[in-house]
Amino acid sequence: MPPPDAWPLPLDSGQVYAVVDTLATETGNAAYAALSVNDPSLLAGVANILDTGLKGSASGYARTVQHTDKFFVHYFTRDCSVLRGVPGGPENCTRITTGLLPSRANTSAEGDPALHGAFMASLRDYVKPGTERGPDSTKLLTPRILAFTQPAK
Secondary structure: OHHHOOOOOOOOOOEEEEEEOOOOOOOOOOEEEEEEEEOOOOOOEEEEEEEEEHHHOOHOOOOOOOOOEEEEEEEEEEEHHHOOOOOOOOOHEEEEEOOOOOOOOOOOOOOOOHOOEEEEEEEEEEOOOOOOOOOOOOOOOOOEEEEEEEOOO
């Protein structure tokens, strides 16, 4: 069974997700990395955030966390404006529009209707520098996805 963070995550009830992990390009464990938004209803990627876009995203937490240059924090939600006042808020957020991923109410969209209104995040680290292999798995942390729900208006 996949870990809960690997399951499709719902989006249509005001959820906000923060993906937190080490940035392998900054730890020397990958030549490049990407965080992607995947549509589970089609088993397809719909958006990517490259390591250059993740770099520095944890700096807003430097007062309480050491070595923020080695980590990233990236948010996913339908409305990034709700992150105003959150360290790194809207500028480190991917707005998942219904054009990227259909809402759960859209039964005519392509893909499995039971998975509409949900997404999956995927982190990819590519080729450890100086090798022909992927990153050293003993030097990777398991990404964490923190889930929040926007207060009702």
